[in-house]
Amino acid sequence: MENNPLHTRRNFINTSLKAGVALSVGSAALGSFLSSCNNNTAGNNAAILTTGFTQTPLPYAYNALEKAIDxxxxxxxxxxxxxxxxxxxxxxxxxxxxxxxxxxxxxxxxxxxxxxxxxxxxxxxxxxxxxxxSLSPTGSGKAGGKLLTAIEQQFNSFDAFKNQLTDAGKNRFGSGWAWLYVDGSKELKIGSTPNQDNPLMDASEIKGVPLLGLDVWEHAYYLRYQNKRPDYIDAWWSVVNWDYVAERYQAVLG
Ligand SMILES: [Fe+2]
Structure with a gap:
């Protein structure tokens, strides 16, 4: 369990709080996030990073994303x-x-x-x-603001970022996910996980807070795209809710 840098960070922060030690600026956001998770008292921007145990309503109609997902x-x-x-x-x-x-x-x-x-x-x-x-019928097609700046700094360009995440999804063997996530150093990273694993798991090879997840299980695309996963991914980009992704990024930064 302690291989998870987020969990290790949480323990450090909890210990620091008990000792009355001031938190560093760098650890404050992730610490706030995980502390909110522990106390179930998430508020303000941290609330966007917490999830309950039951389904929330789909935020749009089933046919709202028709241009990409039937x-x-x-x-x-x-x-x-x-x-x-x-x-x-x-x-x-x-x-x-x-x-x-x-x-x-x-x-x-x-x-x-x-x-x-x-x-x-x-x-x-x-x-x-x-x-x-993470999806919306009115997706802008491109990130903006601080998130776009960070993506361009980390991946050289928005197109290069898209290509890298697309490849992560295309190359995931079998069922799984491709991710844009923030690691323990608050750097943007791209990776993929098998099955229903994700970067929050202590058992995951990649660790951090997910900002955007691409479902590449066949159940996500097979009716329209059959075996053509790359075509599904290309269309999926057109319905990404970049405002929501940016809100998550801001919440992680604190
Ligand atoms: Fe799915």
């Missing part, structure tokens, strides 16, 4: 696949004695202590809650 796929994805993760997560939470006041992020940060059922479904629920909110 209505039938959206409805089945939300009401069948994602709903099943949420239901199974509830069962795992009940049977494994998880405190109902804790946040899903906290569970994910120590998910290796729990069952495979918890790992798969805590990840599945978290990933899909993030996925719905």
């Amino acid at each position: 209505s039938a796929t959206m409805e089945i994805h939300y009401t069948k696949h994602a709903a099943a993760y949420a239901k199974a997560l509830g069962e795992a939470v009940a049977s494994e004695g998880v405190d109902a006041k804790t946040s899903l992020e906290t569970v994910l940060s120590k998910v290796s202590k729990y069952s495979t059922k918890m790992r798969n479904n805590a990840g599945g629920h978290y990933n899909h809650e993030l996925f719905w909110k």
Whole structure:
């Protein structure tokens, strides 16, 4: 568990708070985020980074993203696949004695202590809650403001960033996700995870706070795109909700 830099940072911050030691500017945002997760008292911009155990309403109609994702796929994805993760997560939470006041992020940060059922479904629920909110029928097509500046600094250009994340999704063997996330040094990173893993998990090879997740499970695209995952990814970019991604980035920065 302590391999997770976020969790290690949280322990440091908790210890520092108890000792009355002032936090450094660099650790304040992630510390605030994780402390909010622990206390279930997230407020202001930290609230955007916390997730509950049940499905929230889809923020648009099933056919709203038709230019990229067809209505039938959206409805089945939300009401069948994602709903099943949420239901199974509830069962795992009940049977494994998880405190109902804790946040899903906290569970994910120590998910290796729990069952495979918890790992798969805590990840599945978290990933899909993030996925719905990360999309919008009125996506601008490009990040702006501080997020765009940071992307350009880290990846040289917005197009280079898109290509790198696209490749992460295309090259994920089998089912999984591609991510834009912020690591423990607050740097933007791109990576991918198998199955329903994500960077918040102590068991994940990549670690940080996800800003944007690309679902490359076949259930996300097969009805319209069949085996053409790259075509789905190309279309997916047109419905990314960059305002939401930017809000998450700002919340992580604090
Ligand atoms: Fe999915």
